[in-house]
Amino acid sequence: MKSRVAIIGAGMSGLLLARKLRKSKIDVTVYDQKHKLGHPVRASSILSISGLSALGIDHTKIPANELRGARIYADGKMMEIRSKKAMAYSMDRHELNEMIKGECVDAGASIVTGKRIDADRLDELSGDSVIVGADGFNSTVARKYGFGACAQHVLTYRAEYAADFEDGKIVELFFDKAVAPGFFGWIAPEPKGVVEVGIGIGQGHGNSKAAYERLAKMQRVSEFLASARLRDHGASVIPIGLREKFSDNKKEVILIGDAAGQVKATTGGGIIFGGNGALIAADAIDRHIKLGANLEEYERLWRNRYWIDMKMHAAIRKLYSGLDARHIASLMGIMKTVKMDKFLGEYGDMDRPSLILKRFFLRGFAR
Ligand SMILES: Cc1cc2nc3c(=O)[nH]c(=O)nc-3n(C[C@H](O)[C@H](O)[C@H](O)COP(=O)(O)OP(=O)(O)OC[C@H]3O[C@@H](n4cnc5c(N)ncnc54)[C@H](O)[C@@H]3O)c2cc1C
Numbered sequence: 001m002k003s004r005v006a007i008i009g010a011g012m013s014g015l016l017l018a019r020k021l022r023k024s025k026i027d028v029t030v031y032d033q034k035h036k037l038g039h040p041v042r043a044s045s046i047l048s049i050s051g052l053s054a055l056g057i058d059h060t061k062i063p064a065n066e067l068r069g070a071r072i073y074a075d076g077k078m079m080e081i082r083s084k085k086a087m088a089y090s091m092d093r094h095e096l097n098e099m100i101k102g103e104c105v106d107a108g109a110s111i112v113t114g115k116r117i118d119a120d121r122l123d124e125l126s127g128d129s130v131i132v133g134a135d136g137f138n139s140t141v142a143r144k145y146g147f148g149a150c151a152q153h154v155l156t157y158r159a160e161y162a163a164d165f166e167d168g169k170i171v172e173l174f175f176d177k178a179v180a181p182g183f184f185g186w187i188a189p190e191p192k193g194v195v196e197v198g199i200g201i202g203q204g205h206g207n208s209k210a211a212y213e214r215l216a217k218m219q220r221v222s223e224f225l226a227s228a229r230l231r232d233h234g235a236s237v238i239p240i241g242l243r244e245k246f247s248d249n250k251k252e253v254i255l256i257g258d259a260a261g262q263v264k265a266t267t268g269g270g271i272i273f274g275g276n277g278a279l280i281a282a283d284a285i286d287r288h289i290k291l292g293a294n295l296e297e298y299e300r301l302w303r304n305r306y307w308i309d310m311k312m313h314a315a316i317r318k319l320y321s322g323l324d325a326r327h328i329a330s331l332m333g334i335m336k337t338v339k340m341d342k343f344l345g346e347y348g349d350m351d352r353p354s355l356i357l358k359r360f361f362l363r364g365f366a367r
Contacts, residue, residue, distance in 0.1 A: 001292060002252055003027065005285060006129035008117045008141050010037050013257025013274040014134030015100040016055060020282035022107035026289060029129075030109060033116035038097035042158065042236040044188055044196050045091045046171070048350045051272035052089065055279070062099050063191035064089040067169055069345060073220060074175040074328035079336055081344045082170070088350060090190045119144045130285055130295070131253045134278070137239045139259035145251055150261040151241025154183050154268055157208035158198030158236070161228035165195045174218060176325040181205040183268070183321070185215040187224060195228065197221060200238065200268060202321060208235050238268035240317070242310065247299040252288075254298055256281050262302070264351065265313040266320075272351050273310075277302055312353040 005021055007014045010032035021028045046067065052059055067090055069082035101111055122131060122144050133141025137153065165187065174185035182202020189195050199215045201208055215221055239261045246260035247253070256262065257274030264273060277298075284298035320328060335341055347359040 001289065002126075002128055002130045003289060004029070004129040005132060005289075006031065006125040007132040007134050008122075009134035009136060009257075009259070010034075010097070010101065010111060010113065011134060011136060011257060012097065012100065012271045013259075013262075013278045014132070015097065015104055016275045017132060017134065017256060017278035017282055018104045018109040018111075019100060019107055020279055021285060022104065022109050024282070024286045026286060028109045029112060030104065030134075031112045031115050031117050033114070035114040036094065037101055037113065038094040040232060040234060041093045041160070042234050043093055043156075044158070044190070044198065045093045045096050045271065046088050046188060046269065047091070047271055048088045049086060050349070051275070051351055055272065055275040057096075057100070057275075059089045059091065062091060062095045064091045065168060065189055065191045067171060067189075069169070070171045070173055072173045072175065072332060074332060075325035077329040077332055079332040079341050080170070081341050081348065083345045083348070087348070090188060092191060092194070126252070130288065131251075132281065132285075133253065133255040133259040134257050136258045137237045139255060141253065142243065142255055142259055145248060145253045147246060147248075147255060148244040150239035150243055152203060152239075152265075154200040154202060154238045154240055155205075155208040155211075156183075156198060156200045156236045156238060156268070157212040157233070158196055159212070159233035160190075160231040161195050161197065161225070162193055162231055163195045163224070163228035164193070165189045165224070172220070174215065174221070175320060175323075175328045176218070177321075177323070178325070179214045179218065180211055181321070183317075185211075185218070185221070187221065194231065195224075197225070197228075238270070239263055240265045240268070241314065245299070247296045249288075249295040252295060254281055254285075254295055262306075265310070265317040266353075267350070269350070273306060276305075280305070308354045309352045312357075316353065 004027040007030040066086040067088040168189040172187040183200030185199040242261040246255040256277040262273040262277045263270035287293035349355040
């Protein structure tokens with residue numbers, strides 16, 4: 001039985017796992033190929049308040065921008081979902097990673113940066129350590145241990161600008177199959193006067209940079225860009241859909257976060273689902289090391305807790321991907337007529353559509 005844990009990848013999933021394992025006094029080392037974690041920034045970090053609290057992330061320790069809702073554009077029409085209170089915070093990914101890294105180090109975890117782990121090094125590490133692949137979409141651990149591929153992925157392109165953006169509390173989303181096939185475009189305010197403009201496209205629809213150029217020509221986006229100063233830009237990938245399997249008790253290997261495909265298919269948000277994967281994994285690893293329990297318990301618990309929400313996210317994405325801008329605009333019209341925009345502003349949940357449904361029915365019965 002192994003007594004230590006080697007985590008490959010110091011993204012949010014790997015770091016949250018290391019922090020929790022140290023609470024159980026387990027010996028843990030996290031390896032990352034990057035010298036500067038989360039840098040260059042290629043992803044936003046918009047996290048729901050309930051998600052932040054479940055993961056024990058204190059957003060007050062770093063600059064965080066309060067978000068109260070979203071404005072959705074399609075075919076020249078707009079629907080706004082606005083809450084009276086904060087729904088989420090956006091943060092800088094590098095600062096977020098550094099904050100959790102500091103908490104890991106304070107708790108006694110070893111963090112080795114600037115070190116890429118290859119298949120040979122995994123063989124060495126697996127001599128005395130449970131191996132955790134927290135190494136993202138292109139996981140070396142998944143390849144080495146024969147886990148299947150993620151079901152689907154989205155190609156993204158994002159650019160960061162220094163700019164003023166309205167009241168800074170609203171994210172803008174652009175749905176148009178001709179511009180962002182299989183996903184959507186966005187403008188999202190971040191802390192410290194930074195605004196992100198980004199786009200995602202489904203597989204088989206060309207490259208994301210070309211899609212970004214189409215987005216930049218949309219009227220609302222080009223108006224914003226006219227007075228914005230470019231700071232950084234680049235492409236990335238979001239896995240959409242779980243791997244067929246993400247734990248192997250015999251090999252004493254598990255995958256968490258993007259490496260496992262623990263991402264919301266609707267928005268590509270993966271920190272909350274991946275972070276919760278890390279918390280569930282920490283308990284399973286603790287029981288495995290101390291009591292010899294089966295590591296695959298982690299996968300069973302994760303699937304039990306999130307399968308309805310994963311299915312609902314996938315179904316919502318399928319719906320909006322199949323509609324052209326005109327039909328999305330009609331759907332928004334219907335939603336406004338039945339006051340769904342107001343309902344979502346009051347009772348919406350970014351992470352768990354199953355909770356929105358539950359609140360919708362409970363409210364219906366309560367009337
Ligand atoms: C444009 C964009 C916007 C997004 N917006 C949001 C959002 O607003 N909210 C949200 O919740 N999620 C968002 N996401 C998704 C989110 O970024 C991911 O779900 C999250 O980063 C997954 O964390 P992770 O730790 O599992 O993997 P990653 O963040 O990918 O971290 C993996 C780490 O492993 C390291 N690594 C990889 N291979 C090796 C190796 N062989 N050896 C050593 N190190 C290695 C990498 O350097 C990296 O640091 C967005 C993604 C994109 C692309």
